[in-house]
Amino acid sequence: MLQFIVRRVLLLIPVLIGLTVIMFAIARILPGDPVSLAAGPNATQAEIEALAVEFGLDQPIWVQYGQYVSGLMQGDLGTSLLTRRPVAADIAAYLPATLELVFAAMAIAVLIGIPLGLVTAVWRNRWPDYLSQVAAIGAISMPRFFLGLLLQLCFAMWLAWLPLGGRLPIIVIPPPSVTGFLTIDSLIAGDWTAFTTALSHLAMPAIAMSLSPLATIMRMMRSSTIEVMQQDYVMTARALGLPRRQIITKYVARNAVSATLTVIGLYFGWLLGGTVLVETVFDWPGLGLYATKAIISQDMMPVIGVALVIGLLFVFANLVIDLLYGVINPKVRYS
Amino acid sequence: MNSSSSLSLSRRGLLTMAGVGLASTVFPRKIFAQAGGGVLVIASGQDIPNFDPHTATGYSASFFMRNVYDPLVRVSGNPPEPQPGLAESWEVNEDGTEFTFKLNPAAKFHSGNPVTADDVVYSFGRSLKLAKGNSWMIRDIVTPEGVTAVDPATVKFSLTAPYAPFLQVLPWIFIVEKAAVEENLGSNDGETYLMTNTAGSGPFNVARVEIGTLYHLARAPEAWQAGGGNLDGVVWQIVRETATQRLMIERGEAHIAVDLTSEDMDSLEGAPGLVRVIEPEYRTFSIKMNTENGPCADVNLRKAISYATNYEAILDAAGYADLMIGPLPHGILGHDPELEVYRMDLDKAKEYMAKTETPEGGFTLKMMHVSGLEQQRRWALIMLDSLKQLNINLEIVPMNWPDMVAACRSPETFPDMFPVYQTANYGDTDNIAYAAYHSSRNGNWQNAVYSDPDTDALIETARTEIDPEKRVEIYGELQRKLVEDAPDIFGVLERRKLAMRETVQDYQFTPVASNAIEAWPLSLG
Numbered sequence: 001m002l003q004f005i006v007r008r009v010l011l012l013i014p015v016l017i018g019l020t021v022i023m024f025a026i027a028r029i030l031p032g033d034p035v036s037l038a039a040g041p042n043a044t045q046a047e048i049e050a051l052a053v054e055f056g057l058d059q060p061i062w063v064q065y066g067q068y069v070s071g072l073m074q075g076d077l078g079t080s081l082l083t084r085r086p087v088a089a090d091i092a093a094y095l096p097a098t099l100e101l102v103f104a105a106m107a108i109a110v111l112i113g114i115p116l117g118l119v120t121a122v123w124r125n126r127w128p129d130y131l132s133q134v135a136a137i138g139a140i141s142m143p144r145f146f147l148g149l150l151l152q153l154c155f156a157m158w159l160a161w162l163p164l165g166g167r168l169p170i171i172v173i174p175p176p177s178v179t180g181f182l183t184i185d186s187l188i189a190g191d192w193t194a195f196t197t198a199l200s201h202l203a204m205p206a207i208a209m210s211l212s213p214l215a216t217i218m219r220m221m222r223s224s225t226i227e228v229m230q231q232d233y234v235m236t237a238r239a240l241g242l243p244r245r246q247i248i249t250k251y252v253a254r255n256a257v258s259a260t261l262t263v264i265g266l267y268f269g270w271l272l273g274g275t276v277l278v279e280t281v282f283d284w285p286g287l288g289l290y291a292t293k294a295i296i297s298q299d300m301m302p303v304i305g306v307a308l309v310i311g312l313l314f315v316f317a318n319l320v321i322d323l324l325y326g327v328i329n330p331k332v333r334y335s
Numbered sequence: 336m337n338s339s340s341s342l343s344l345s346r347r348g349l350l351t352m353a354g355v356g357l358a359s360t361v362f363p364r365k366i367f368a369q370a371g372g373g374v375l376v377i378a379s380g381q382d383i384p385n386f387d388p389h390t391a392t393g394y395s396a397s398f399f400m401r402n403v404y405d406p407l408v409r410v411s412g413n414p415p416e417p418q419p420g421l422a423e424s425w426e427v428n429e430d431g432t433e434f435t436f437k438l439n440p441a442a443k444f445h446s447g448n449p450v451t452a453d454d455v456v457y458s459f460g461r462s463l464k465l466a467k468g469n470s471w472m473i474r475d476i477v478t479p480e481g482v483t484a485v486d487p488a489t490v491k492f493s494l495t496a497p498y499a500p501f502l503q504v505l506p507w508i509f510i511v512e513k514a515a516v517e518e519n520l521g522s523n524d525g526e527t528y529l530m531t532n533t534a535g536s537g538p539f540n541v542a543r544v545e546i547g548t549l550y551h552l553a554r555a556p557e558a559w560q561a562g563g564g565n566l567d568g569v570v571w572q573i574v575r576e577t578a579t580q581r582l583m584i585e586r587g588e589a590h591i592a593v594d595l596t597s598e599d600m601d602s603l604e605g606a607p608g609l610v611r612v613i614e615p616e617y618r619t620f621s622i623k624m625n626t627e628n629g630p631c632a633d634v635n636l637r638k639a640i641s642y643a644t645n646y647e648a649i650l651d652a653a654g655y656a657d658l659m660i661g662p663l664p665h666g667i668l669g670h671d672p673e674l675e676v677y678r679m680d681l682d683k684a685k686e687y688m689a690k691t692e693t694p695e696g697g698f699t700l701k702m703m704h705v706s707g708l709e710q711q712r713r714w715a716l717i718m719l720d721s722l723k724q725l726n727i728n729l730e731i732v733p734m735n736w737p738d739m740v741a742a743c744r745s746p747e748t749f750p751d752m753f754p755v756y757q758t759a760n761y762g763d764t765d766n767i768a769y770a771a772y773h774s775s776r777n778g779n780w781q782n783a784v785y786s787d788p789d790t791d792a793l794i795e796t797a798r799t800e801i802d803p804e805k806r807v808e809i810y811g812e813l814q815r816k817l818v819e820d821a822p823d824i825f826g827v828l829e830r831r832k833l834a835m836r837e838t839v840q841d842y843q844f845t846p847v848a849s850n851a852i853e854a855w856p857l858s859l860g
Contacts, residue, residue: 093547
C-alpha cells in the first residue's frame with residue numbers, strides 16, 4: 001500500500017511538468033502585451049523593458065521555464081505582474097474559500113446522492129424512481145451559474161432567507177484562522193453567530209455547485225446498486241432469507257459505493273475547475289475570482305499557479321479515492 | 336424595494352440587488368451600530384493590489400495612500416488647489432526650479448517618530464529608484480541628488496528644469512518612514528515588506544484586511560493632522576457588481592458607492608437619504624485615429640471623419656457626460672471653451688473627402704473596442720453609421736484589453752480607430768497633454784502613433800513655463816493645433832458619478848482622483 005502511495009505521488013511529477021509546459025506554451029502563443037499593460041500607460045519604453053527584465057520576460061521561453069521550475073522546487077510560484085504580489089501568498093489567501101465551497105458542495109452531493117441512489121434502485125420503476133430520474137436529468141443539464149441566479153431569485157429575493165453573496169458581512173469579524181474554512185474556524189472559536197452567518201453565505205453557492213454531481217452520483221449509485229442486486233451472492237442471501245434491510249445495507253450498498261467513488265473523485269476536479277462562474281455570481285472571494293482577473297489581464301504567473309494547484313488537488317483527490325476503495329472493499333489490493 | 340419598478344433592469348442586476356436587500360433583512364441593520372458611529376463604508380469594485388506607495392497603482396491604491404500615507408502637499412477643491420500636507424509652507428524661487436518646503440513640526444509617523452526631511456529625501460529617492468507606481472510623474476524633473484535636507488524640518492528640491500505642474504504632482508508622491516523601511520529592506524528595497532505593512536504618517540492605519548473582500552482602516556491614535564472629521568475608521572469594501580453597490584447605498588449598508596453607472600444614477604434619483612454627486616472631472620473619452628499608417632494618415636480624411644461623426648448620438652450613448660470642446664477637459668487650466676471644433680456637417684465632410692485620394696470612399700476602416708464594454712460597442716456602431724455617409728465601411732473588432740494594448744506598439748498593428756479613456760492623474764493640463772499627444776508616448780496606448788514636432792514643442796514649453804497666463808496662451812495654441820491636425824475624434828467627458836448617504840458630511844468634489852476618496856475631512860452625522 002505504501003508502495004502504491006509513493007508511486008502515485010511520484011506520478012504527480014510528470015503531471016505537474018506537463019501542466020507547466022502546457023501553460024508556458026499557451027502564455028507564449030497568446031497575443032497581447034501583459035508587460036506594457038502592467039507597466040501602465042505612463043511607462044517609458046525603458047521602463048517597460050526594465051519590467052520585462054525584472055520578471056525575466058526578456059529571456060527565451062525555455063530559460064523562463066527553467067527559472068520557473070527552479071522556483072517551484074522552493075515553493076515559489078512566481079510574482080504577479082500586475083499586483084506584484086507573490087502568487088503563492090495569493091493562492092494561500094484565496095484557496096481556503098474555494099476549498100470550503102467545493103467540500104461543502106461535495107458533502108451535499110454525497111450525503112444526498114448516495115442514499116437517494118440506493119433508494120431509487122430499491123424502488124426501481126416506481127414513482128419515486130421516475131421522479132428522481134427526471135429531476136436528475138434536469139440537474140445535470142442545468143448550467144451552474146444559471147442555477148445560482150435562480151437560487152438567488154428564489155432564496156434571496158422571494159423567500160428572503162439567505163444573503164446574496166460574499167463569505168461574511170462586514171460587521172461579522174471572522175474567527176481566527178485555523179483551517180481557513182470560516183464555518184469550521186468559527187466552530188473552533190465557539191462563535192455561533194459567525195458560524196450561522198458563514199453557513200448562510202455558504203449555502204446557496206454550495207447548493208448551486210452540488211446539484212450536478214448530486215444527480216450524477218445518484219444515477220451512478222442507482223445503476224451500480226441494481227447491478228449488485230443481481231449478483232449471485234445477493235440472490236443467495238435472499239434465498240437464505242436474510243432480512244432485506246440487512247442485505248441492502250451490508251452487502252449491496254458497500255459494493256455499489258465503490259463504483260460511485262470514481263465519479264466522486266472526478267467531480268472533485270470538475271468542481272475545482274468550475275468555481276469561476278459560481279464565485280463570480282456569488283462574489284465568493286476564492287481562486288475562481290482570482291484566476292478570472294489574472295486571465296483577463298494575461299497575468300500568467302497567477303494563471304499557471306492556479307492551474308497547478310487545481311491539478312495537484314485533483315490528483316490528490318483521486319489518490320484518496322483510490323485508497324478509499326480499499327477501506328470500503330478489503331478485497332481491493334494495491335499492487 | 337418595489338420589485339415591479341426594478342423589472343426594467345437587467346435580470347442579473349435585479350437578482351443581485353434582490354440578494355443584497357436580503358442580506359440586510361437577514362442581518363438586521365446593526366452594521367453601523369456595531370462598527371461605531373464613525374466608520375464610513377465605501378463600496379468599490381477594485382481590490383487594493385498592495386500597500387507600497389511607491390509601486391501600487393490604480394484608484395483603489397490611491398484611496399489607500401491618501402488615507403494611510405501623507406504627501407508633502409495635498410490637493411482639494413475644484414479646480415484642484417495644492418494644500419499643506421506634511422509641508423506647512425513652501426517657497427519657490429523666481430525661475431521655478433527650486434522649491435523649499437517647511438515640514439509641519441507636529442507631523443509624526445504611526446510609529447510615533449517625527450517626520451523629518453531625511454524621510455522625505457529617502458522617499459523620493461526610493462520612488463525614483465524603483466521607477467514604478469507614480470514615479471513617472473517626477474521622472475526627469477526630480478533627481479535623487481536634487482532632493483536635499485537643509486535641516487531636519489526643511490527639504491529643498493532643485494529641479495532639472497522649471498516645471499509648472501510640480502505642486503500638482505506632489506500629492507501623489509507619498510512619504511514613508513526611512514527607518515522602518517530600512518529595517519526591512521530585504522533584497523528589493525523593502526518592496527516585499529511594504530506590500531503588506533505600512534510605514535506612513537496618514538490619519539488612518541490598517542486595522543483589518545481580508546484580501547479581495549475588505550480593507551478596514553482605523554483612525555491612527557497618533558494622527559497629527561489638524562481639523563478633520565469625526566470618523567473612527569473607513570472600510571473599503573469590494574463589491575464587484577455595480578447593481579449591488581447601488582442597492583447597498585440605497586439600504587444604507589454603504590455610505591459611498593464609487594462605480595455607479597448612468598442607469599444606476601437614474602434609478603437613485605429622488606431616493607430618500609441619498610445624495611448624488613454628478614460632476615465633470617478631468618477624464619476624456621475619445622477615438623484615436625492612426626495618423627501614421629493606413630487611410631487615416633491623410634489629415635483630410637481625418638477631418639472628413641471628424642465632420643461626419645454623429646456627436647449627438649455619441650453623447651446620448653455616454654449617459655451623464657458633456658461633449659468635449661477640443662482635446663482638453665473642461666475647466667482645466669488653459670481649456671478654451673470658445674474653441675472651434677468639429678460638429679456634424681456632411682457638406683464639410685464631403686468637401687474634405689474630395690481632397691483625399693479616395694473621394695468616393697469605397698474602402699474599409701478597422702475599429703477595435705474592448706469586448707464586453709457596451710458603451711464602446713455603441714460608439715463603434717455610431718461610427719459605422721456615420722462613415723456610411725462617406726461610403727466608408729467600418730470593420731468592428733471587439734478585443735481583450737491586453738491584445739489592444741499590444742496592438743498599440745506599432746503603427747502597423749494599430750487599428751484605424753481606437754477608443755480610449757484618459758484620466759488626469761494629477762490636476763494639471765500637462766498630464767493630459769503629455770500623455771495624449773506627446774510623441775514620447777508613442778507605442779503606449781495613450782498615444783500610440785500621433786507624433787508631431789510642433790505639438791511636442793508646445794507641450795514642452797507649456798510645462799516649463801511658470802507664468803500661468805503664458806501657459807494659458809500656449810495651451811490655447813496647442814488646442815488649435817490639435818483641432819487642425821485632428822488626430823482624435825474628440826468625444827465626451829463622462830461625469831464622475833458617486834452616490835452617498837446624506838449622513839456623509841463635508842464632502843467636497845475634486846476633479847482628480849475623485850473616486851479615491853480622502854476620508855480625513857469627512858464626518859458621519
